[in-house]
Every structure is written in C-alpha cells, then in structure tokens.
Amino acid sequence: MKHLVWFRNDLRTEDQYALWKATQQAEKVIGVYCFDPRHFALTPYGFPKTGAYRAQFLWESVRALKRNLEALNIPLWVFYGEPETTIPELVKTHGITTLFTTHEWTSEERKVTDALKVQMPRIAFHELQDGFLFHPEDIPYPAAKEIPEIFTEFRKKCEKLSKIRPLVEPKAMPKSNYEITPELPTLASCGITPQSADKRTAFPFKGGENKALARLEDYFYTTENLSQYKQTRNGLIGADYSSKFSPWLAHGCISPRKIYWEVQQYEAEICKNEDTYWLIFELIWRDYFRYISQKHGNKIFQLNGIVKQKYEWEFNARKFEKWTQGKTPEPFVNANMKELAATGFMSNRGRQNVASFWAKEWEQDWRAGAAWFESLLIDYDVHSNYGNWLYNSGVGNDPRDRKFNIRRQAEMYDPKNEYQDLWNT
Numbered sequence: 001m002k003h004l005v006w007f008r009n010d011l012r013t014e015d016q017y018a019l020w021k022a023t024q025q026a027e028k029v030i031g032v033y034c035f036d037p038r039h040f041a042l043t044p045y046g047f048p049k050t051g052a053y054r055a056q057f058l059w060e061s062v063r064a065l066k067r068n069l070e071a072l073n074i075p076l077w078v079f080y081g082e083p084e085t086t087i088p089e090l091v092k093t094h095g096i097t098t099l100f101t102t103h104e105w106t107s108e109e110r111k112v113t114d115a116l117k118v119q120m121p122r123i124a125f126h127e128l129q130d131g132f133l134f135h136p137e138d139i140p141y142p143a144a145k146e147i148p149e150i151f152t153e154f155r156k157k158c159e160k161l162s163k164i165r166p167l168v169e170p171k172a173m174p175k176s177n178y179e180i181t182p183e184l185p186t187l188a189s190c191g192i193t194p195q196s197a198d199k200r201t202a203f204p205f206k207g208g209e210n211k212a213l214a215r216l217e218d219y220f221y222t223t224e225n226l227s228q229y230k231q232t233r234n235g236l237i238g239a240d241y242s243s244k245f246s247p248w249l250a251h252g253c254i255s256p257r258k259i260y261w262e263v264q265q266y267e268a269e270i271c272k273n274e275d276t277y278w279l280i281f282e283l284i285w286r287d288y289f290r291y292i293s294q295k296h297g298n299k300i301f302q303l304n305g306i307v308k309q310k311y312e313w314e315f316n317a318r319k320f321e322k323w324t325q326g327k328t329p330e331p332f333v334n335a336n337m338k339e340l341a342a343t344g345f346m347s348n349r350g351r352q353n354v355a356s357f358w359a360k361e362w363e364q365d366w367r368a369g370a371a372w373f374e375s376l377l378i379d380y381d382v383h384s385n386y387g388n389w390l391y392n393s394g395v396g397n398d399p400r401d402r403k404f405n406i407r408r409q410a411e412m413y414d415p416k417n418e419y420q421d422l423w424n425t
C-alpha cells in the first residue's frame with residue numbers, strides 16, 4: 001500500500017491522526033502540501049485573503065514540517081498550485097493507493113476535497129476527524145444538530161461525559177522511503193512581500209511545530225505563567241498575559257490534546273488551580289466553535305448568522321477605512337486596530353471591543369470586519385473567527401446580546417493608558 005498524507009491545517013508530526021494512520025502498515029508514505037493560489041487572492045473588499053504575517057507563519061510552519069517529516073524518512077512535496085491540479089499528478093507518478101487527510105467541513109475546503117475525490121475515483125480517501133480537544137466520536141451529542149446553542153451546556157456535558165484521547169505518534173519509515181524533494185516555493189511566488197512585525201508586537205511569532213513546543217515549555221515550565229493565566233488573560237501588552245498558542249493551534253502545529261495532557265502534567269508537578277483549569281476552559285470554547293460550524297454550515301458566513309432576529313446593517317466604505325486604519329473616535333479601538341495592522345495579532349479583549357464597536361456601535365456589516373481579521377490575523381481560524389464575530393455581533397451564540405461600553409472597557413483594562421499610548425502615539 002502506498003500512502004499519501006495531504007496536509008492542510010494540521011502541520012505537525014506529533015499527535016496528527018492522518019499521519020499516524022498513514023504510517024501504520026504502509027509500504028511507502030509521502031506527504032504533500034499545496035500553497036493554494038486562491039488563499040492569496042483578493043477578497044471582494046479589495047485586500048488579500050491571506051496577508052503577509054500569516055503567510056510568513058504558514059511558510060515557516062510548512063518548512064518545519066518538512067524537516068520533522070524528514071526525520072521520520074517521509075518526504076514532503078510542496079507546491080504552489082491548486083490541490084486538484086497538483087495532487088492527481090503526484091498520485092500518478094508515485095503509484096499512490098490511499099490518501100489520508102484531516103476532515104474539513106467548511107464550504108471552501110469541502111469543495112476542494114470533493115473535486116479531488118471526483119478526479120481520483122480509484123484512490124481510497126480517509127478523512128480523519130482531528131484538531132479537536134473532545135473527539136467528535138466521544139462527545140455526548142451523536143449528531144451535529146444536537147449541539148446546544150449555549151456554550152455552558154455544551155462544556156458541562158462534555159466535561160462530565162467525555163474523555164480526552166491519549167496522544168498518538170507516527171511510525172518512522174525505513175530510510176529507503178525517503179527521497180529528496182524540491183525546496184519550498186518562495187513567498188514571493190505566492191505574491192507575498194514579506195513584512196516584519198512592529199517591534200512593539202506582543203509576541204514575535206515564528207511558525208512550526210518545534211516553536212509551538214518551545215512556547216509551551218516556556219509558558220508552562222520556565223516562567224510558570226500558567227499558574228496565573230486566568231488572572232492575566234485579559235491583558236493587552238507583552239508576551240505573557242496569555243498563552244499565545246493560537247497561531248500554532250490554527251495551523252495545527254500543535255494539537256489541543258497535547259496542551260491538555262501537558263496541563264495535567266503541570267498540575268501534577270507544579271501547581272493545580274483555577275488558572276490552570278482555565279486554559280482548558282478556553283480550549284473548550286475553541287472546540288465549541290468548531291462544533292457550531294459543523295452544526296450550522298454556511299449560516300456562519302451569512303449576515304443574519306444563526307439567529308432568527310434580523311438587524312439593519314450597512315456597509316460604509318469610509319467607516320471601514322477609519323476602523324481598519326485606527327481612526328475612529330475611540331482611542332481604545334484605534335490602538336487595537338493599529339496593533340493588528342502592525343503585527344497580525346490582537347488580544348482577546350481587544351478583539352471583543354473592536355468587533356463590538358464595528359458591528360454594534362456603528363452597526364456595520366460584521367462580515368467585512370471578519371474578512372479584515374481573516375486577512376490580518378496570524379491565528380486566523382475559520383471556526384473561531386466566524387464563531388466569535390457572530391457572537392460579538394449579536395447573530396451567534398451569545399444569549400445576552402451584549403454591546404461593549406468601549407470607554408468603560410478602556411478604563412478597566414488600560415487604566416493608565418499604557419496600551420493606548422503604546423499604539424496611538
């Protein structure tokens with residue numbers, strides 16, 4: 001059996017189900033990653049779907065994956081091209097019989113997978129559920145339509161009735177499995193001009209599995225910041241107010257299960273408190289939005305979202321420019337938007353405020369805001385981004401439908417104006 005692992009948002013070797021399965025009883029295993037030109041095209045709003053910060057992080061993550069696979073004697077083929085064009089050719093030249101990949105269900109990803117299946121009818125496709133904390137087969141909801149609309153209900157039932165699966169390791173292949181493959185296409189060939197993040201960045205993010213593990217080691221064991229996580233997570237400045245795991249999770253450089261088991265170890269060895277639990281709590285939010293997107297499908301991209309109530313929305317291009325450039329009447333919103341534009345990152349507190357301002361204060365089409373985040377964020381993840389935008393815009397899973405008082409938020413979370421001074425002056 002000759003196996004191909006098609007990597008997408010799962011750029012790791014440890015605890016990666018598609019790779020793990022592919023390396024069981026295989027005669028040959030190769031990997032493929034495609035920088036899909038459609039991911040670098042312009043959105044209808046006129047800015048790129050993938051901006052320079054995320055593109056750079058992605059490129060670093062793919063390069064790291066290639067090295068880590070090499071250590072397992074597995075070659076990684078990397079193309080700039082659509083998977084529907086490049087993969088069938090690779091399958092033919094390598095006599096591949098079976099394709100392993102992570103199951104993706106959002107419409108753009110689905111279209112690509114389905115087109116590929118049509119083109120390769122003789123290839124056995126294994127799409128594995130991965131990237132969750134609670135595996136879909138282990139949750140107490142047999143069908144996606146049964147996922148509750150209230151997060152707390154989901155969390156409590158999963159915590160009570162589901163177990164987190166142990167980690168899995170791929171098998172190394174014999175040396176004869178390896179073949180030399182071309183270097184990665186450059187970012188320039190994807191139409192990206194590399195851009196370095198502003199020195200004021202909260203974190204100098206670098207892509208790849210090893211960097212993810214290094215951050216985990218640092219945040220848990222070197223600094224023991226995990227012991228204060230719940231108290232500091234609403235911070236705005238610097239590396240350590242929160243874990244900064246999101247870009248690695250979004251690209252699949254680390255699995256949420258790995259983080260979960262590491263928290264268990266930390267709790268056994270160093271300290272167990274509400275703060276250490278809270279990181280798991282937040283990872284459950286991440287899972288929740290994945291399940292919500294499975295449940296509601298394309299509704300998560302639609303103006304009225306998943307609620308029945310209809311709001312009046314407008315799209316004013318001048319307001320959009322002011323919001324994206326950090327030129328609104330609200331200094332706290334401006335500081336956050338400038339940080340995003342200059343670094344590709346923004347704190348969770350900042351994201352909630354700028355989203356609320358755009359959608360609730362100015363009552364503008366929330367999808368434009370979500371598209372801007374998609375372009376800029378290093379940690380862009382379709383489920384978390386659209387799920388949170390729906391939530392903050394009053395068309396998602398927030399039973400309270402809140403609007404943030406931005407001035408009050410700035411007083412509470414930036415009482416000495418340090419954050420606003422950092423970005424607004």
Ligand SMILES: Cc1cc2nc3c(=O)[nH]c(=O)nc-3n(C[C@H](O)[C@H](O)[C@H](O)COP(=O)(O)OP(=O)(O)OC[C@H]3O[C@@H](n4cnc5c(N)ncnc54)[C@H](O)[C@@H]3O)c2cc1C
Nearest residue numbers: 242243244245246282286348351352379380381384385388
């Ligand atoms: C409007 C809006 C858009 C967002 N878009 C994204 C996105 O595209 N990608 C993304 O990963 N997160 C998104 N978030 C969630 C959250 O802001 C980030 O995950 C978090 O700020 C990342 O920093 P951290 O890793 O230090 O988080 P930590 O506070 O250290 O949390 C640990 C992990 O828990 C998860 N998590 C925490 N908060 C949330 C949340 N509200 N929703 C889902 N998962 C969460 C993340 O995986 C995060 O890495 C968005 C939030 C808002 C309000």
